[in-house]
Amino acid sequence: MVSEFDVIARYFSRPTPQAVLGPGDDCALLAPAAGSELAISTDMLVEGSHFLPDTDPCQLGWKALAVNLSDLAAMGATPRWALLAGSFPEGRAVWLEAFATGFFACATHFGVDLVGGDTTRGPLNLCLTVIGEVAAGTALRRDRALPGDDLWVSGQPGLAALGLAHLQGTTRLSEGLARRCLAALQQPRPRVELGRELRRRGLAHAAIDVSDGLLGDLEHVLERSAVAAEVSTTQLPYLPAGADPTLARRCQLSGGDDYELVFSAPPAKRGALSALAAELDLPLWRFGRVFAAATATDATRLTVVDENGQPLAIDRTGFDHFG
Incomplete structure (x- = not known):
């Protein structure tokens, strides 16, 4: 049986050049640019409410991150980091591979590092937290x-x-x-x-x-x-x-x-x-x-x-x- 840590290592571990410390410890360490404020947003995507059960996993991987980055866009922030917490049904190796492909395609396109999160077994449910930077006092509200x-x-x-x-x-x-x-x-x-x-x-x-x-x-x-x-x-x-x-x-x-x-x-x-x-x-x-x-x-x-x-x-x- 594939363990939780195998899932993280196999599908969700990538280099994180924008982080002081990425996944693998109790917390990520992030260093915002001088004179910047952090813009932070969290959203959930629940199967049956936010997407249909037969949604293509690669497209879902892109969308899961993209819809959260839209919140940063609304404030004029530059996306920097993301955290992903997911509940996944057992035995979904092919699905996870495709989901991760779509997710990291979006992350690469917008310059985002995945710096942490959590995985568990259960009904399909995704929770994304995104963090961006904006010059102090200038965010759109x-x-x-x-x-x-x-x-x-x-x-x-x-x-x-x-x-x-x-x-x-x-x-x-x-x-x-x-x-x-x-x-x-x-x-x-x-x-x-x-x-x-x-x-x-x-x-x-x-x-x-x-x-x-x-x-x-x-x-x-x-x-x-x-x-x-x-x-x-x-x-x-x-x-x-x-x-x-x-x-x-x-x-x-x-x-x-x-x-x-x-x-x-x-x-x-x-x-x-x-x-x-x-x-x-x-x-x-x-x-x-x-x-x-x-x-x-x-x-x-x-x-x-x-x-x-x-x-x-x-x-x-x-x-x-x-x-």
Whole structure:
């Protein structure tokens, strides 16, 4: 029988050049750069809740790390280290090999060292902690949106939720569209470079990554910043051709699993943001505006309007594990 330490040594041991001391001791030893603050985030991925049981393990390895790096991207932090705690069913050598391949492909791409963690036998459950660095006092936060700011979103939110709907059989997509949507779902690209440049160039006031739904995550920014906002569906990314438009719009507004960035920025930065979009070859969409909230606890702080400027009734803004 393969032991816990065999699993760690065989699948999850790699050089850790960014750490003073990597895996193998009671703790890792890390030395942040002078003048930096640490940005730290933890997320779990549970089979059946966050991914389907037959998900390709190599793609899951990539996604497990990528979705956590998205939190660092939202604060403009540079990823440095990760810890992985996993519960794995017995007898999964081939699965573990593929998972580790995907995980370290993502780690290598974004310059991350795996410096520790834990493994145990049990139902498949993954818990990632990621640590990044950001220059002291400069991190993008959720509580800094200001009245008058524009609202922006990167990429094309909604594709991942459409991909999930396709897998679950609630819609049928063409082969080409299905391929795009499944790639968005299974191998998301955290917007690390975008977040870093927004922070470094002073282009954004507040930011958040879209994990649970565009509107739902935007509401977190509005609540923390004590502001309100109006969003126009006509300024959002185009809906993919060939998809049911009602479903596609619902996926776009509240589907989640996109890992794009939503951020607020002053109107004076529009030109610089357009230039950054071209530089990164990443679409940035200006889709709304921030306003002063009527009260600090305004329950209607988010309004969504259609092409005629009429408010739309939105029954679900995002995913909630306990909702």
